Amino acid sequence: MKLDARHLELLAAVVEHGGLTEGAAALGKSQPSVSRTLGALEARVGQPLFVPGRRPLQPTDLGRSLAEQGAAILRASRAAGDTVDRYRHGRSGEVRIGGTPFFMDGVVSGMIAEFQMQNPDVRIRQSYDYAPDLMRQIAEGTLDLGICPVRPDTVPESFAFTPILAGRNVVACRKGHPLLTRRGVLTEEIFRYPWIAPPADSPLYADLKLTLAALGAQDFKIGFSGGTLASVFAILNGSDALTVLPYSVVFLTGRRNDIASLRIRINHPDRDLGLLRRRGADPSPATDRFRQFIETRFRQLSQVILHSEQIALWRGADDRPQRDRA
Amino acid sequence: MKLDARHLELLAAVVEHGGLTEGAAALGKSQPSVSRTLGALEARVGQPLFVPGRRPLQPTDLGRSLAEQGAAILRASRAAGDTVDRYRHGRSGEVRIGGTPFFMDGVVSGMIAEFQMQNPDVRIRQSYDYAPDLMRQIAEGTLDLGICPVRPDTVPESFAFTPILAGRNVVACRKGHPLLTRRGVLTEEIFRYPWIAPPADSPLYADLKLTLAALGAQDFKIGFSGGTLASVFAILNGSDALTVLPYSVVFLTGRRNDIASLRIRINHPDRDLGLLRRRGADPSPATDRFRQFIETRFRQLSQVILHSEQIALWRGADDRPQRDRA
DNA sequence: TGCGCTATATAACGCGATGTTATGAAGCTG
DNA sequence: CAGCTTCATAACATCGCGTTATATAGCGCA
Numbered sequence: 001m002k003l004d005a006r007h008l009e010l011l012a013a014v015v016e017h018g019g020l021t022e023g024a025a026a027l028g029k030s031q032p033s034v035s036r037t038l039g040a041l042e043a044r045v046g047q048p049l050f051v052p053g054r055r056p057l058q059p060t061d062l063g064r065s066l067a068e069q070g071a072a073i074l075r076a077s078r079a080a081g082d083t084v085d086r087y088r089h090g091r092s093g094e095v096r097i098g099g100t101p102f103f104m105d106g107v108v109s110g111m112i113a114e115f116q117m118q119n120p121d122v123r124i125r126q127s128y129d130y131a132p133d134l135m136r137q138i139a140e141g142t143l144d145l146g147i148c149p150v151r152p153d154t155v156p157e158s159f160a161f162t163p164i165l166a167g168r169n170v171v172a173c174r175k176g177h178p179l180l181t182r183r184g185v186l187t188e189e190i191f192r193y194p195w196i197a198p199p200a201d202s203p204l205y206a207d208l209k210l211t212l213a214a215l216g217a218q219d220f221k222i223g224f225s226g227g228t229l230a231s232v233f234a235i236l237n238g239s240d241a242l243t244v245l246p247y248s249v250v251f252l253t254g255r256r257n258d259i260a261s262l263r264i265r266i267n268h269p270d271r272d273l274g275l276l277r278r279r280g281a282d283p284s285p286a287t288d289r290f291r292q293f294i295e296t297r298f299r300q301l302s303q304v305i306l307h308s309e310q311i312a313l314w315r316g317a318d319d320r321p322q323r324d325r326a
Numbered sequence: 327m328k329l330d331a332r333h334l335e336l337l338a339a340v341v342e343h344g345g346l347t348e349g350a351a352a353l354g355k356s357q358p359s360v361s362r363t364l365g366a367l368e369a370r371v372g373q374p375l376f377v378p379g380r381r382p383l384q385p386t387d388l389g390r391s392l393a394e395q396g397a398a399i400l401r402a403s404r405a406a407g408d409t410v411d412r413y414r415h416g417r418s419g420e421v422r423i424g425g426t427p428f429f430m431d432g433v434v435s436g437m438i439a440e441f442q443m444q445n446p447d448v449r450i451r452q453s454y455d456y457a458p459d460l461m462r463q464i465a466e467g468t469l470d471l472g473i474c475p476v477r478p479d480t481v482p483e484s485f486a487f488t489p490i491l492a493g494r495n496v497v498a499c500r501k502g503h504p505l506l507t508r509r510g511v512l513t514e515e516i517f518r519y520p521w522i523a524p525p526a527d528s529p530l531y532a533d534l535k536l537t538l539a540a541l542g543a544q545d546f547k548i549g550f551s552g553g554t555l556a557s558v559f560a561i562l563n564g565s566d567a568l569t570v571l572p573y574s575v576v577f578l579t580g581r582r583n584d585i586a587s588l589r590i591r592i593n594h595p596d597r598d599l600g601l602l603r604r605r606g607a608d609p610s611p612a613t614d615r616f617r618q619f620i621e622t623r624f625r626q627l628s629q630v631i632l633h634s635e636q637i638a639l640w641r642g643a644d645d646r647p648q649r650d651r652a
Numbered sequence: 653t654g655c656g657c658t659a660t661a662t663a664a665c666g667c668g669a670t671g672t673t674a675t676g677a678a679g680c681t682g
Numbered sequence: 683c684a685g686c687t688t689c690a691t692a693a694c695a696t697c698g699c700g701t702t703a704t705a706t707a708g709c710g711c712a
Contacts, residue, residue, distance in 0.1 A: 001407040005331035005399050008406055020689060033671055035690060040669085045410050047610075055679045055688070061420050062413050069406035073331050073399045080334055080395035081327040084371050087388050094387050123387075284373070346660060359700055361661060366698090381659075381708045 003066075005073050007041040010034060011049065012070030015059050090289025092121040097290070098137060099147035101128040102204060103273065105229040106249030108147055111297045115290060122286045130202060131276075135159065138278050144287040146276035147294075149203055149269065160279040163272035164298035168247040169207050170261035174236050177260070185264045187215045194223030196232055196243035203271065208244040211266045233257045246273070251305055329392075331399050333367040336360060337375065338396030341385050416615025418447040423616070424463060425473035427454040428530060429599065431555040432575030434473055437623045441616060448612045456528060457602075461485060464604050470613040472602035473620075475529055475595065486605040489598035490624035494573040495533050496587035500562050503586070511590050513541045520549030522558055522569035529597065534570040537592045559583045572599070577631055 014023030014034065024034040042049045049063035059067060086092040099108060104126065112124055129137070134146035139158065149167040171190065179185050179193075195212075198204035212220055224235050229249070235241055237258055250261050275291060277283065283291070340349030340360065350360040368375045375389035385393060412418040425434060430452065438450055455463070460472035465484065473490075481487040497516065505511050505519075517538075524530040538546055550561050555575070561567055563584055576587050601617060603609065609617070 001410050003403055003406050003410065005335060005403045008403065009331060021687085029670090030672060031689075032673085032691080037670070039690080045414075047410070047413060053679075057689080062410070065409050065413075065418075066406050069402040069409070072402040076395040076398040076402070077329055077331045077334065080329050080392050083391050083395070084327045084329065084373070084388070087373060087391075092391075347658090355699090356701060357660075358662080358702085363699070365661080379708075383660085 001045075003041070003044070007037060008066060008070030009074050009077070010037055010070070011041065011063065012067045012074050014038065014057070015064065015067035016071070019057050086121065088285050090122070090285035090287075091119055093284050093286030094123045094125060095145065095284070095287045095290045096125040096127070096143050097145045097147065098127040098129045098134050098143050100130055100149065100202065100204070102198065102202075102229045102232070102249055103147060103149075103246055104128060106246065106253050107301075108294070110252065111294055114297070115293050118293075119286075119289070122290065124290070134276060138276060141278070141281070144277065144283055145291060145294075147273070148276065149271040149273045150276070151271050152274070155276070158279055160277050161274050162277075162295060163274040164295060165248055165273040165302060166268070167271040167273050168268045169204070169211065169244050169266065170247045170250055171211075171242055171264055171266060172236060172245040172250050172254075172259050172261050173240070173242050174238075175258040175260050177240055177242075177262075179242075179262055180260055185262055187264070190215070190242060190262070190264070191217055191220050194221045194239070194241045196227075196235055196241050197222045197225035198244070199226060203269070204244060204246070207269050210269070211244055214267050233259060248273070248301065248305070251308075252301075327371075329367070329370070333363060334392060334396030335400050335403065336363055336396070337367065337389065338393045338400050340364065340383070341390065341393035342397070345383050412447065414611050416448070416611035416613075417445055419610050419612030420449045420451060421471065421610070421613045421616045422451040422453070422469050423471045423473065424453040424455045424460050424469050426456055426475065426528065426530070428524065428528075428555045428558070428575055429473065429475075429572055430454060432572065432579050433627075434620070436578065437620055440623070441619050444619075445612075445615070448616065450616070460602060464602060467604070467607070470603065470609055471617055471620075473599070474602065475597040475599045476602070477597050478600070481602070484605055486603050487600050488603075488621060489600040490621060491574055491599040491628060492594070493597040493599050494594045495530070495537065495570050495592065496573045496576055497537075497568055497590055497592060498562060498571045498576050498580075498585050498587050499566070499568050500564075501584040501586050503566055503568075503588075505588055506586055511588055513590070516541070516568060516588070516590070517543055517546050520547045520565070520567045522553075522561055522567050523548045523551035524558075524570070525552060529595070530570060530572075533595050536595070537570055540593050559585060574599070574627065574631070577634075578627075 010023070010027065013027050014020055017023040017026050020035055020038070021031050024031040027034065038049065045062070045066075047062050048060055049066065051058045051060055083092060097108075097112075109126075112126070115122070116124065127143070129146075129148075131146070131148045131150050134143065134148055135156070137143035138146055147164075150161065152161055152163060155161040173179065173193075179189060191212075195208070197208060223239070223241050224232075227235070232243060232245075233253075236243065242262070244266075245259075245261075247261070250259055254260055275294065277287075277291065336349070336353065339353050340346055343349040343352050346360055346364070347357050350357040353360065364375065371388070371392075373388050374386055375392065377384045377386055409418065423434075423438075435452075438452070441448070442450065453463075453469070455472075455474075457472070457474045457476050460469065460474055461482070463469035464472055475493040476487065478487055478489060499505065499519075505515060521534070521538075523534060549565070549567050550558075553561070558569060558571075559579075562569065568588070570592075571585075571587075573587070576585055580586060601620065603613075603617065
């Protein structure tokens with residue numbers, strides 16, 4: 001026998017509230033409506049659902065059993081409603097975010113962690129890619145957000161780009177590196193140390209080449225390449241190798257990983273780190289919420305970086321990277 | 327947000343069957359109906375439930391979540407339908423049955439056990455009472471069936487009475503009782519043994535008094551009274567006491583409890599053991615099913631009793647109670 | 653690339669379930 | 683027994699949802 005789920009909900013409400021009138025009130029309906037519908041259900045079932053002629057309307061065994069099923073239906077229905085509500089407020093759902101590996105690992109992951117703590121029901125799918133692939137996937141609709149360095153004026157019309165951080169790089173090394181003890185670093189000295197190269201197709205690798213070329217390098221030793229940020233940190237820690245890293249990565253994770261940056265002035269790429277998303281597509285609420293979270297966190301990060309540099313300036317300290325525009 | 331349970335069921339069916347058309351078919355509805363309803367649900371939710379422009383209609387995360395709730399609703403709904411079906415066929419529900427204690431314990435309990443094996447979801451509420459109270463409770467509607475000995479012509483019009491067994495009694499004793507070894511028993515001999523008296527208000531007690539009076543007893547020793555059938559068996563087993571019991575009780579449980587009946591002719595009450603129920607009230611299906619079960623079991627029991635007595639007659643054996651009408 | 657197939661969306665319409673208010677009947681309670 | 687409360691019934695309006703017919707849009711294949 002097939003029963004209407006709404007009839008069972010009705011029955012559950014009436015049984016729970018101990019009366020037709022109360023049940024109807026709880027459901028926001030009139031009493032006759034509930035009465036008639038329950039009558040129809042009873043007729044359909046062919047068995048009394050309430051003991052007849054009892055004034056504080058008392059369900060029969062069968063009525064109680066069916067009411068339990070109705071309560072289950074009501075629960076599921078409410079749960080569905082809640083799911084929708086949370087989804088609409090971005091507190092549940094899925095966000096697919098991709099970005100350049102070192103930046104994701106060094107900066108974004110920490111923010112994701114914080115977001116996860118606040119929104120445990122939002123699933124974050126992270127992937128690693130560079131701008132062209134990110135754009136392709138965003139255009140295809142298989143990715144919600146991209147975080148990577150791009151030149152804002154090269155972003156196609158179909159994308160929205162929000163700059164979140166200046167794309168500055170620094171030369172990074174371990175805390176105890178010989179070059180750090182010196183007051184000043186001669187550019188030719190850095191070529192005596194082995195270099196860690198980011199993946200060949202990464203913008204960071206292009207930056208590395210440009211930087212070193214600008215510093216007058218014809219040739220430099222690549223001692224390691226192909227690893228993730230974690231392995232780069234390990235190599236840096238265990239050797240005197242040098243590499244180029246985004247300033248924000250060193251700023252945020254340098255202390256924890258015993259990494260510092262050389263006090264050496266290097267040119268900076270004319271790219272901004274920013275958030276890419278598809279223009280016109282309305283994103284899932286979770287994506288929106290995540291994006292806003294990320295944007296405010298980066299605003300705060302910019303402030304903190306600026307602040308710390310000003311403190312360093314006032315102190316006259318010099319264990320910070322030299323700023324190009326300072 | 328309040329969502330219609332039926333919409334969620336619809337969604338569940340569509341997601342499960344992997345398509346609008348199939349889902350509609352599974353629900354026995356037309357495809358446009360399902361399409362429109364799902365469209366309405368999507369509009370209400372305000373979020374896409376299916377990824378747009380995908381041919382093997384693919385649900386979004388939210389769609390899948392809601393479909394799960396819909397599946398839960400569907401399960402509950404089906405469970406409710408099954409409950410009704412089983413209830414209507416008497417395979418679930420409740421039966422309230424009352425009867426005279428010794429007869430319930432000695433005969434009916436075994437049948438209830440068998441019924442329980444076949445109908446595990448039917449709850450049997452058993453109580454003990456004598457005819458007047460049984461009738462009162464049945465009339466009040468607090469009891470479904472009564473099993474007791476009554477004179478059929480004394481049953482009021484408002485009750486239906488189905489005789490199920492002749493109300494014969496026998497004098498019972500333990501298997502090794504001295505009186506059993508004799509070829510014949512003199513009536514005066516039985517008064518030398520202590521007697522177990524059933525409860526004073528029981529019909530059995532009246533039978534006992536009548537029986538013994540008919541046998542010429544002016545006075546007899548009551549050695550024990552007030553116990554249930556189990557205690558009566560225990561007393562019988564551990565002593566040379568005698569008592570009056572329904573023949574069916576001894577027939578069914580005598581062997582197991584090492585009880586036999588004396589070969590002595592006693593008068594039998596002009597009552598029939600039978601089933602009492604309220605006339606006109608339509609009983610719950612479980613009650614009906616149980617009643618029919620009990621009635622057929624008693625028909626079989628009558629046959630078996632008859633059969634065993636004929637065998638005994640043919641054999642010329644005499645270790646059976648003498649039959650009044652033989 | 654274009655064609656055909658099939659699945660989905662839309663349109664138009666009828667009906668039945670369910671909402672309403674008004675009112676009657678039936679239990680409980682003092 | 684009177685009065686109150688609660689449920690059932692009546693009459694009517696409306697909206698959801700069922701139908702069939704038809705347009706549209708992906709997908710597969712040549």
